[in-house]
Amino acid sequence: MNETLEKRSMGLRASRTISNTLIYIVLVIMSVVWLIPFICIVLQSFRVESTWQVGYVIPQQWGWDNYIALWNSDFKRWYLNTFIIALAVAVLQTVIVLCMSYTLSRFRFKLRDGLMRFMLILGMFPGMLTMIILYRVLKDLGLTQANAVPGLILVYVASSGMGYYVSKGFFDTIPKSLDEAARVDGATRAQVLTKIILPLAKPIVIYTILTAFMAPWGDFVFARYVSFGTSAGMNVAVGMYGWLQLDQIGQKYTMFCAGGVVVAIPVTILFMCLQKYYVEGVTGGAVKG
Amino acid sequence: MKRYSDLEFLKLSKGQKFLYKLTSFFAAIPRAIGNLFLAIGRFFKNLGLGVANEFKDIFTTFKEGDWKTRASFLVMGLGSIARGQVLRGLLFLLFEIVFIFYMVTTGGYWMSMLPSLGKIGPHDEYNAVLDAYTKTYGDNSFKILLYGVLTIFFIVAFLYTWRMNVKQNKIAQEYLKAGRRLKSSGDDLRSLVDEQFYKTLLALPLTGILIFTVLPIVFMILVAFTNYDGTHDGYNNALFGWQGFSNFRTLLTWSGSGVNYSATFGEILTWTLIWAFFATFTNYFLGMFVAMMINKKGIRLKKLWRTVLVMTIAIPQFISLLYVSKMFAKNGIVNGLLLDLGWIKQAIDFWGSTANNGLLPRVMVIVINIWIGIPYLMLIATGILMNIPADLYESSRIDGANAWQQYTKITLPYMLFITGPYLLTSFTSNMNNFNVIFLLTGGAPTNAAASGAAGSVGYTDLLITWLFKITTGAEAQYYLASVVGIMVFVVVAVISLVVYNVLPSIKNEEDFQ
Known part of the structure; x- marks a missing residue:
């Protein structure tokens, strides 16, 4: 009896070892697959002997040439543009999103449900559609091409109130009794927000700032519209996209890699x-839908 | 179909249960659509009743009002000022003055032009000084449409404010009659940081949404009913005007003027739905699988595996996607490696192969999307999996369940239960996943069968990338793009409505606590 039990447990242990080994193999392969493009991009950014696409990864000659070329190109300007946009959007968008989500989480006013439903429906329209008109409006305001930076900030920030879902979900989890207790003690609604809720909402504030800061680095379509071929108004995505087009890829491919590294780090x-x-x-956003 | 009670349902065999669930799912769809129409009907009925009530109320207010109230019907805010609520009254008055000034100076012009979208287009006019004909510009259809819509918004806002002003008078009159004190200007200001703090908080975000989201969407919906395009740009080349539903007919008829649009549209829509389905569910299940592997007891370095995956989220998509698309190019690294190894004789054209309706590029975008999407899903799944009570697994193991049974009976129902709404939003946002398609393939390879359609349609084009292509170039057919955009909205809205209405019933049937 004891022997069979022991045998069974040994069998279990053996099968667990096998399955764990398999998992380790899969995980290692996955990590390699996920990292390979980034390793390649770093390696190719140091390639000196040629600037176009080649079929091998490890450079034959190493050097900083691509980074120096980067420094001497319009890339500096694009980088600065993107950084300014990202910084401004991170601050302003966070303020707007917090106003919106806190209000919808805490206040019950007459038009609240209608407003939320309306914004849900608005969100079903493809945003691409509004670009044409937004571009024309910005053009009338003189905020396109070389002045694209303030124009882009304006558009990103102005429509950011729609993305309140995640932080509203967070505010919903802060117990309402805290608000009520403070109100009983004579605090106004504004004081409740600034003195009690905001300190508790640090995680969601940081989350909002982080996502708002990261989004402009990747925005491509609208930024391309607004800069409209003027290098001074481009962000990194638009500028570097040009380097990979047929007419430039021969000279700029390794520069793209170097630029990618500088942006990503x-x-x-x-x-x-x-x-x-x-x-x-x-995680919170997905659970609440 | 026959409905079973809970007890009868439990008696059914496995296959019957599945069949029953499936049929009740589809049986629920007509009811959901029916409910939708009922809801629309109810909405309009309530709207009609509401409007009638408003008019009745305005009328009685005038009949029973004193001179202050009656004067306010013409000069807004007069009653409030006369009763000592100076701040409110002044704001009403100011709004009225601004409104009248705007309508007289410019608003009237936009409104009068809106039905025709401009009368005089660009034309040659005799110039006596130069003794020659020079090009003269007339109306601007684009501005007429834009500012016309804005003026309508403004008029609606004015009517609402006027109504509020009348209501204020009525309330104030009743308060004074009952001997109660009216709110002073100071009270009003104080309440903006207290009871009515929401108004302060919402003012800025909602203004932004109104001007930069609602106005453009209304504008673009209206463009679908015009002939606004590169040649009819409304100012420089020619005016554009209203066209009725003809653009919708162009897109949906089976044989347009030489161009078979509806076939093209149908093909792109089908691929969009196929793409959204695979992009959503491959990521979902593989992401869950990866999370479970990392979470498994006895696996070490959990943090390392997670970090490797999460790091790829941080790198801006345009870098990773553009780079990966070049890796798989004809002269890219992947082909170079395969050739060196001697596994293939000729470079594979990953993005250009048109065989089997572009099957290879289509599979490629789905596969690379897995590479993009797994880290997110891994994060989400990890968070949810950790919340599943461990004793569920313990007790099921004692009952003799194997790993697969544990997965199908515990893990999967729990995940689906919690992430149902997330799956829906992820499906619809994949339908509009511009970045992945545009940066990877740009819609290539070109679909020769659809060569007549606007914007050179490719096999991997989604509706949204097609829409983008239509709006670029000198021949930009904005009206068509706008029709396509409306169709995307209709598809997304229908899917969301149907799934949302059916979702709770699925949830209830879930025998999971």
């Missing part, structure tokens, strides 16, 4: 530092 570092908050926000 600060964003990635910031993201990894604040990863905890991002994970909380994403």
Whole structure:
């Protein structure tokens, strides 16, 4: 009896070892697949002997040439543009999203349900559709081409109130009794927000800032519309997209790789530092729908 | 169909249960659509009743009002000022003055032009000084449409404010009659940071949404009923005007003027739905699978595996997607490697192959989308999986359940139950996933069968990338793009409505606590 039990448990242990080994193999392969493009991009950014696409990865000659070429190109301007946009959007969008989500979470006013339903329906329209008109409006205001930066900030921030879902979900989890207790003690609604709710909402504030800061680095379509071929008004995505088009890829391919590294490093570092908050926000958002 | 009670349902065999669930799902769809129409009917009935009530109320207010109230019907805010609510009264008055000034100076012009979208187009006019004909510009259809819509918004706002002003008078009159104190200007200001703090908080976000989201959407919906395009740009080349439903007919008829639009549209829509389905569910199940592997007891370095995946989220998509698309190019790294290894003789054209309706590029975008999407889903799934009570697994193991049974009976129902709404939104946002398609393939390879359609349609084009292509270039057919956009909205709205109405019934049937 004892022997059979022992045998069974040994069998179990063996099968667990096998399955764990399999999992380790899969995980290692996955990590490699997920990292390969980024390793390649870093390696190719140091390639000196040629600037176009080649079929091998490891450079034959190493050097900083591509980064120096980057420094001497319009890339500086694009980088600065994107950074300014990202910074401004991170601040302003956070304020707007917090106003919106806090209000919809805490106040019960007459048009609240109608407003939320209306915004849900608005969100079903493809945003692409509104670009043409927004472009014309910005053009009338003189905020396109070389002045694209304030124009882009305006558009990103103005429509950001629609993205309140995740942080509203967070505010919903803060017990209402806290508000009520403070109100009994004579605090106004505004004081409740600034003195009690905001300090508790630190994770969601950081999440909102982080996502708002990261989005402009990747925005491509609208930014391309607004800059309209003027290099001074481009962001990194639009500028570097041009380098991979047929007429330029021969000279600019390795520069694109170098540029990609320069863009990715600060964003990635910031993201990894604040990863905890991002994970909380994403998970919470999915659970609440 | 026959409905079973809970007890009868439990007696059914597995296959019957599944069949029953399936038929009740589809049986619920007509009811959901029926309910939708009922709801629309109810909405209009309530709207009609509401409007009638408003008019009755305005009338009685005038009949029973004193001179202050009656004067306010013409000069807004007069009653409030006369009763000592100076701040409110002044704001009403100011709004009226601004409104009248705007309507007299410019608003009237936009409104009068709105039905025709401009009368005088660009034309050659005799210039006596130069003794020659020079090009003269007339009305601007684009501005007429834009500012016309804005003026309508303004008029609606004015009517609402006027109604509020009348209501204020009525309330104030009743308060004074009952001997109660009216709110002073100071009270009004104080309440903006207290009871009515929501008004302060919402003012800025809603203004932004109104001007930068609602106005453009209304405008673009209206464009679908005009002939606004590159040649009819409304100012430089020619005016554009109202066309009725003809653009919708162009898109939906089976044989338009030489161009078979509806076939093209149908093909792109089908691919869009196929793409959205695979993009959503491959990511969902594979992401869940990866999360379960990392979460498994006895696996070490959990944090490392997670970090590797999460890091890829941080890198802006335009870098990773553009780079990956070049990796798989004909002269890219992947082909180079395969050729070096001698596994293939000729470079594979990953993005250009048109065989089998572009099957290879289509599969490629789905596969690369998995690469993009798994890290997100892994994060989400990890969070949810950790919340599943561990004793469920323990007790099921004691009952002799194997890993697969545990997955299908515990993990999967729990995940689906919690992430149902997320799956829906993820499906609809995949339908509009512009970045992945545009940065990877740009819609290529070109679909020769659809060569007549606007915007050179490709096999991997989604409706949204097609829409974008239509609006670029000198021949930009904005009206067609706008029709396509409306169709996307209709599809998304129908899917969302049907699924939302059916979703709770599925949830209830879930025998999961």
